Amino acid sequence: MRFSGLKVIKEGLTGNRGWRPHWRDPDPKGAYDMVIIGGGGHGLATAYYLAKEHGITNVAVLEKGYLGGGNVGRNTTIVRANYFLPGNSEFYSHSLKLWESMEEELNFNVMHSQRGLINLFHSDGQRDAFARRGNAMVNQGDDAILLDREGVRQHLPYLDFENTRFPIYGGLYHPRGGTARHDAVAWGYARGADARDVDLIQNCAVTGIDVEQGRVTGVQTTRGAIRAKKVGVVVAGRSSQVAAMAGLRLPIESHVLQAFVTEGLKPAIDHVVSFGMGHFYISQSDKGGLVFGGDLDFYASYAARGNLPMAEHVMEAGMTLMPMIGKAKVLRSWGGIMDMTPDGSPIIDRAPVEGLYLNCGWCYGGFKAVPGSGFSFAHLMATDRHHAPAARYRLDRFATGRGLMDEEGTGAQHNLH
């Protein structure tokens, strides 16, 4: 079923009775060429590109809940390519280009909105760091503009420019940055994969990984055993548990990240804005809600909810930066489980078990990575070779110390990202 303007109008006039489910709900077969564990954004994109780019369609995505019910449907939807270090730069640059063609590619409206992202800075040192980051972005072929204080004021007149404690010196403007409708991305890839005969199997938790003589032979699930020649683990915050089924210990600690949304308001915040002196970033959804968040709660957690200190910090930081939002009522807050690596960068690599592949460690930044990650991971699983833009996301970089990608420059240590 294809979407078109005509179809939407026709259905609107005839009671929307012509729509059909967008994907099948098959029972698992006994064996597949490849099994993807995890039906989040990354797992679904991987399955889509396996079918589309490599013609591998005897594939199942096994999801323990429902498609898109994990972090892909819980995040604050920022999409950007403003990374600094080689490895990250080329990967996110590639991913952003895939975003820019995604809606036509999938024939699905993911509401990708390149409204521009502005990261504010508040000191000379921060300005220098952002100038350097902006140069790295431009060198990568992406877009970055260094705004001075008056430049920021033109875009964001509502900020508190009188704040003497945290004066606004300027901002790094990334015009192609923006937001997207999070679960639409999962649905779009799901639909595309299903249309290419991939089986999307929901309510199917993987409970074991079968390994014989160092080689993967299949998985055990709540819906029976499934044999597979290759298995990809794409389970975000649950990566440690699933890897443990194959006897692996990963360089990952799971942390909770919170987000907040207010009642719907008239359009007021046109960009994505981040504060440089506290943990706070914000955008306004197309429904009008202010969507904002901050940093991790900073302790290992699998509870999809956080604690009050970070909620309070985020509110305080928001009020410091843009007091005008103070009267908006917060409707909801929630948390998601983040797979944090020691250097804050992800892993797309073969596991030390033949036929097992790892896609994890996306930390709090994996939504923007969905298309790039799926594309590169499919390439790795299909060809057993790294895809160039993701070639540095190696599992062994922690053991060797070579190629660590610590964007924040705080050290490759678990509690620092």
Next chain:
Amino acid sequence: MRLRCPLCGERDRREFSYKGAAVALDRPATEDWSAEWDDYLHNRANPAGETRDLWQHAAGCGAWLVVTRDTVTHAVTEVALARDAARGKGAA
């Protein structure tokens, strides 16, 4: 979340800073680089359930603590001085 510091009593989570899994107490005996060191520094069991991690009562008495808690429910079952936990292992 509140933690009961053995020296100061029950205090707000904000007074404590988190270091990570209590494996930090199990420093490998040899100084030479080995897979054991990689495992110690980077790899984690990362359990969904009971875990032991290290916290410091940074905005209080400064003591290092071993906290036993549940990562799913956030329930805290035990807080002990890291010094005592380490001595209990014969590591002092």
